Amino acid sequence: MKALVLKQHGGSENLAIVDLPKPSINPEQVLVNVKAVSLNQLDLFVRRGSPALKLTMPHIPCSDVAGVIEEVGSAVMGLSKGMRVVLNPGLSCGHCEYCIAGEECLCPEFKIFGEHTPGGAAEFVALPARNVLPIPDSISFEQAAGASLVFLTAWRALVTRARVRAGDDVLILGAGAGTSTAAIQIAKKAGARVLVTSSSEDKLQKAKALGADILINYRTNPDWDREVFAKTNKRGVDVVFESVGAETWLKSIRALRKGGRMVVIGGTTGLRPQEEIGFIFWKQIDILGSTMASRHEFNDVMKLIFRGELKPVIDSVYPLEQAQQAHARLEKGEQFGKIVMTV
Numbered sequence: 001m002k003a004l005v006l007k008q009h010g011g012s013e014n015l016a017i018v019d020l021p022k023p024s025i026n027p028e029q030v031l032v033n034v035k036a037v038s039l040n041q042l043d044l045f046v047r048r049g050s051p052a053l054k055l056t057m058p059h060i061p062c063s064d065v066a067g068v069i070e071e072v073g074s075a076v077m078g079l080s081k082g083m084r085v086v087l088n089p090g091l092s093c094g095h096c097e098y099c100i101a102g103e104e105c106l107c108p109e110f111k112i113f114g115e116h117t118p119g120g121a122a123e124f125v126a127l128p129a130r131n132v133l134p135i136p137d138s139i140s141f142e143q144a145a146g147a148s149l150v151f152l153t154a155w156r157a158l159v160t161r162a163r164v165r166a167g168d169d170v171l172i173l174g175a176g177a178g179t180s181t182a183a184i185q186i187a188k189k190a191g192a193r194v195l196v197t198s199s200s201e202d203k204l205q206k207a208k209a210l211g212a213d214i215l216i217n218y219r220t221n222p223d224w225d226r227e228v229f230a231k232t233n234k235r236g237v238d239v240v241f242e243s244v245g246a247e248t249w250l251k252s253i254r255a256l257r258k259g260g261r262m263v264v265i266g267g268t269t270g271l272r273p274q275e276e277i278g279f280i281f282w283k284q285i286d287i288l289g290s291t292m293a294s295r296h297e298f299n300d301v302m303k304l305i306f307r308g309e310l311k312p313v314i315d316s317v318y319p320l321e322q323a324q325q326a327h328a329r330l331e332k333g334e335q336f337g338k339i340v341m342t343v
């Protein structure tokens with residue numbers, strides 16, 4: 001079968017199409033004929049490598065997968081050949097105290113499909129049946145693959161962790177990120193007023209079309225935290241959705257109101273920001289970490305996508321053979337929404 005592999009950590013020249021044997025499944029898995037995968041910041045992290053990430057090379061990348069079930073394991077209930085499905089890429093043990101409590105993403109053995117295990121960028125992939133959700137015909141494979149990781153991440157961060165509610169002001173950094181396009185819609189659906197930042201006027205206008213209320217260009221307005229204060233009657237926002245990290249950390253904290261909540265889902269510009277703990281205790285803010293989501297949160301957010309109430313934003317679609325170009329677009333931050341690859 002055709003597969004995309006990472007031959008070794010480094011630049012996108014290490015991505016190549018190869019021929020691999022079709023995988024076999026165990027009784028609790030399904031074999032999926034993959035139709036689309038999508039890229040996340042995680043794919044850049046996996047490609048570049050880090051001391052903590054130990055992978056067997058060549059590594060098949062991609063966490064977001066949608067396709068058609070080709071074969072069903074003997075112990076699998078409720079799924080059958082021919083079903084169109086999407087993957088929840090959070091893998092957990094299923095029997096620890098957190099898994100039993102329905103908080104799978106706190107599982108000590110939690111892994112992300114495609115990061116800690118081989119991923120889905122291949123014609124066929126063996127997936128754990130408990131992580132597979134059927135999709136309705138109204139959702140394309142590209143939309144399904146573009147939805148899963150970013151929507152489940154934004155849902156847990158905003159709804160479960162930051163408890164966004166009607167009337168909140170929510171600041172979302174970097175309008176074009178896939179997680180941001182999900183977060184804007186989720187915050188609006190919860191009844192919040194949404195502020196977004198971007199260096200691009202075009203991306204700000206696209207964010208407005210998704211529902212963003214207040215647009216802040218951080219290129220023309222480097223003191224964007226002051227702009228947030230000005231736009232909120234010198235109060236600050238209730239919630240910051242923070243994924244940028246070192247470059248924005250202190251300004252994000254400054255942009256919060258007293259008693260506000262900052263939910264942190266990543267740090268694409270660096271994990272060791274300058275810190276001033278005086279802001280934290282004097283403003284009495286909550287800093288909340290969030291990673292991926294539990295199965296019930298995945299099901300909750302996908303239900304809204306299936307109903308058409310939340311919409312995956314697809315920036316561009318590449319054939320798997322053009323993975324290097326797809327990576328380059330994500331790496332340059334040119335995208336608005338998700339970069340999808342068809343298999």
Ligand SMILES: [Zn+2]
Nearest residue numbers: 093096099107
């Ligand atoms: Zn567990």
